Each structure stands twice: as structure tokens, then as C-alpha cells.
Amino acid sequence: MKIERVELREVALPLVTPFRTSVGSQDHRNALLVQITTADGVIGWGECVAEDDPYYFAEYLSGEQEVLRRWLVPTLAAESDLRAAHVPGLLRSLRGHTMAKAAIEMAVLDAELRALGVSLARHLGAVHTSVPVGVSVGIMDTLDALVDAVDGYLVEGYVRVKLKIEPGWDLEPVRLIRETFGPDLDLQVDANTAYGPNDIPYLRRLDDFGLVLIEQPFDPDDLDSHVRLAARVDTPICLDESIRSARDAATALRIGACSIVNIKPGRVGGYLESRRIHDLCQATGVPVWCGGMLETGIGRAANLALAALPGFTLPGDISATARYYERDITAPFVLHEGRLAVPDGPGIGIEPNPDDLEAATTSVDVLTF
Numbered sequence: 150m151k152i153e154r155v156e157l158r159e160v161a162l163p164l165v166t167p168f169r170t171s172v173g174s175q176d177h178r179n180a181l182l183v184q185i186t187t188a189d190g191v192i193g194w195g196e197c198v199a200e201d202d203p204y205y206f207a208e209y210l211s212g213e214q215e216v217l218r219r220w221l222v223p224t225l226a227a228e229s230d231l232r233a234a235h236v237p238g239l240l241r242s243l244r245g246h247t248m249a250k251a252a253i254e255m256a257v258l259d260a261e262l263r264a265l266g267v268s269l270a271r272h273l274g275a276v277h278t279s280v281p282v283g284v285s286v287g288i289m290d291t292l293d294a295l296v297d298a299v300d301g302y303l304v305e306g307y308v309r310v311k312l313k314i315e316p317g318w319d320l321e322p323v324r325l326i327r328e329t330f331g332p333d334l335d336l337q338v339d340a341n342t343a344y345g346p347n348d349i350p351y352l353r354r355l356d357d358f359g360l361v362l363i364e365q366p367f368d369p370d371d372l373d374s375h376v377r378l379a380a381r382v383d384t385p386i387c388l389d390e391s392i393r394s395a396r397d398a399a400t401a402l403r404i405g406a407c408s409i410v411n412i413k414p415g416r417v418g419g420y421l422e423s424r425r426i427h428d429l430c431q432a433t434g435v436p437v438w439c440g441g442m443l444e445t446g447i448g449r450a451a452n453l454a455l456a457a458l459p460g461f462t463l464p465g466d467i468s469a470t471a472r473y474y475e476r477d478i479t480a481p482f483v484l485h486e487g488r489l490a491v492p493d494g495p496g497i498g499i500e501p502n503p504d505d506l507e508a509a510t511t512s513v514d515v516l517t518f
């Protein structure tokens with residue numbers, strides 16, 4: 150294909166309820182959508198999952214937009230016979246910015262698959278038509294509010310609960326949720342790097358609660374502390390922020406820093422790299438699951454395709470649209486018995502609704518070639 154036009158569109162979506170983690174609180178999501186049009190008139194959609202600020206990850210939305218506009222898009226637009234599989238190689242000499250790279254690769258892949266009439270799920274090797282999903286529950290002001298929130302999600306049908314934790318909001322809420330909802334609840338925690346090496350003896354106490362996993366307790370670069378914690382707890386350690394590529398995943402697994410991997414396509418540079426991580430984990434029996442970045446329906450659709458691969462043996466943070474948004478830019482994804490359907494139309498299998506897209510738009514930047 151040849152890229153003829155690229156639209157970088159910012160949208161603002163209010164959250165149904167504020168989402169608080171150890172790195173901050175949000176009441177709305179600003180997202181960056183990438184729409185490409187090829188010389189043949191085919192359209193492809195991508196979503197950049199960077200947040201406004203560099204708290205969860207170094208990359209941030211306006212920075213990624215700049216990187217796309219100045220370097221990534223012009224590099225790809227210079228190709229007369231562009232293929233999605235070549236995108237990582239073409240962008241390799243531009244350092245970092247995995248979230249911007251993932252967004253443009255996704256748009257190219259979507260356009261390519263739409264032209265072929267093949268779904269992303271089928272292209273990636275999906276083996277399921279629907280997937281069980283979990284819910285990520287933010288830090289709350291009170292324990293009562295937490296119990297109410299978890300209860301509501303379980304009534305809706307979510308099959309696993311992830312509690313965000315930080316020092317001062319950890320053992321007590323975890324114990325309470327375990328005691329309230331019983332031993333059969335699949336429960337896990339995510340610290341978003343809120344602890345340090347001195348907390349290892351304290352974190353061992355999480356072993357009392359039968360958790361599925363402990364996600365990213367320490368700094369992204371501090372694999373060593375994860376190795377030491379993993380050796381001292383029975384609960385599996387899972388890495389999120391530390392894994393920026395398939396190579397990172399291979400290293401972390403080899404040295405024992407984790408035994409489960411959270412795959413977020415934005416964080417690792419795209420769906421193709423995500424499949425590579427899936428493949429290497431599957432080959433060694435390491436469970437993987439799909440993380441969430443409060444995606445719009447565009448990113449949510451693509452994540453469902455990825456989560457339908459056979460090695461995704463744990464439910465992902467791919468909740469129903471209503472968990473996050475009253476009004477998304479696409480048709481909502483609705484939970485049925487704890488599962489979401491994997492889109493099966495060409496490409497990512499969904500498009501924005503023009504009215505909803507227009508209503509949410511805060512800026513549009515058009516690049517033509």
C-alpha cells in the first residue's frame with residue numbers, strides 16, 4: 150500500500166467513575182486516534198494508548214503525536230509498497246516511542262487486512278470467538294466503596310478482579326475482598342511500581358490471600374528486586390511496565406523476574422510484537438494476558454483479537470465499554486456471561502460512529518502525501 154493521508158485526532162471521553170492508581174487519578178481519557186487512507190482509498194484505524202502525562206510510562210500523548218507527525222508517519226509515507234510486517238523494521242532506527250509505533254502499525258495492519266477481507270483475530274491466530282474478561286478496580290476513598298464496587302462488577306459477570314494497590318491500600322483491602330467474596334474469586338493486585346526493595350518482607354504477606362498474581366511491585370528498570378521477591382513468595386509475579394519488547398520478556402523470564410506476562414500492544418510497540426511475546430511465552434508454558442489502557446472501542450476491538458490467541462490463558466483487563474465510558478466513539482462492547490465477543494469483520498472489525506467521533510473530538514491534524 151501507499152499512505153496518502155493521515156489524520157491524527159484527539160478525542161476526550163469522560164470516565165463513568167474516576168480511576169485511581171498508585172500513579173494518579175483520572176476522570177476522563179484523552180485518546181489519540183490515527184486514521185490512514187491509502188492510495189487505493191482503503192481506511193485503517195489505530196489508537197495510541199499514551200496518557201496525557203508520563204506517570205505510568207515515559208511516553209505521553211502530545212509527545213507521541215509529535216513523533217508520529219514529524220518522524221514515524223513521514224518515514225512510512227515514503228514507502229510505495231508498504232506492508233504492516235515491514236513497519237517495525239522501517240521504524241527501528243527511531244528510538245523508543247513504542248506507543249506511537251504501535252498506533253501507526255495498527256492503522257497500517259487494519260488497512261491491509263480490510264483490503265484482504267481478513268479479520269485481525271484470524272490474522273493473529275485467534276482460536277476463540279469470545280473471551281472471558283476481568284475488571285481493574287481503582288484505589289477508593291473507603292473500604293465500603295471498594296466492596297460496593299467489586300460487588301457491582303461481580304453482579305455484572307466479570308470473572309476476575311484486579312485491585313490496584315499502593316502503600317496504605319494493600320493488605321487491608323485485599324483481605325477484605327477475599328473475606329467478603331470467598332476463596333473462589335480470581336483475585337489479583339497491581340502496584341504500578343509503588344513499592345521498593347525494602348518492602349519485600351512486607352509484600353510476602355500477600356501470600357496469605359491466594360492471589361492469581363502480583364503485578365509490577367517495583368520500578369520498571371528494577372528487574373533484580375522482582376527476581377528477589379519472586380524467589381521469596383509463592384504468588385506468581387507478573388510484569389507490566391518492565392516489558393517493552395519480546396526481548397525484555399525473554400530476559401525477565403530467563404532470570405526469574407516474573408512467571409506471567411501482561412501484554413499491552415501499545416507498550417511493546419504493536420500487535421505483531423505482542424504476538425511474538427505470546428509465542429515465546431506459549432512455547433515455555435508461561436501464561437499471558439492482555440492489559441488495558443482505557444482504550445476507546447478502536448483499541449478495545451484489537452485487544453479482543455489478541456486476547457483470543459491460545460496462550461492468553463488468563464482473563465485480560467478488557468472490560469465492557471460501560472465499565473469506563475457512557476458514550477464511546479464506537480458501538481459499545483457488552484458483557485455476556487463474563488465474556489466479550491471477538492470482532493470478526495475485516496481488520497479490527499469496528500469503525501467509529503461519525504456522530505460520536507465528532508462529539509468527542511478536541512483536535513484534528515491532517516497530513517497528506
Ligand code: NPQ
Binds near residue numbers: 175200205
Ligand atoms: C495497568 N491499566 O495495568 C493499567 C494502568 C493504567 C486498566 O489497570 C488512563 C489511561 C489512566 C490509561 C491508569 C489498568 C490509566 C491508564 C492506569 C492505564 O497498570
Ligand code: MG
Binds near residue numbers: 339341365390
Ligand atoms: Mg499494570
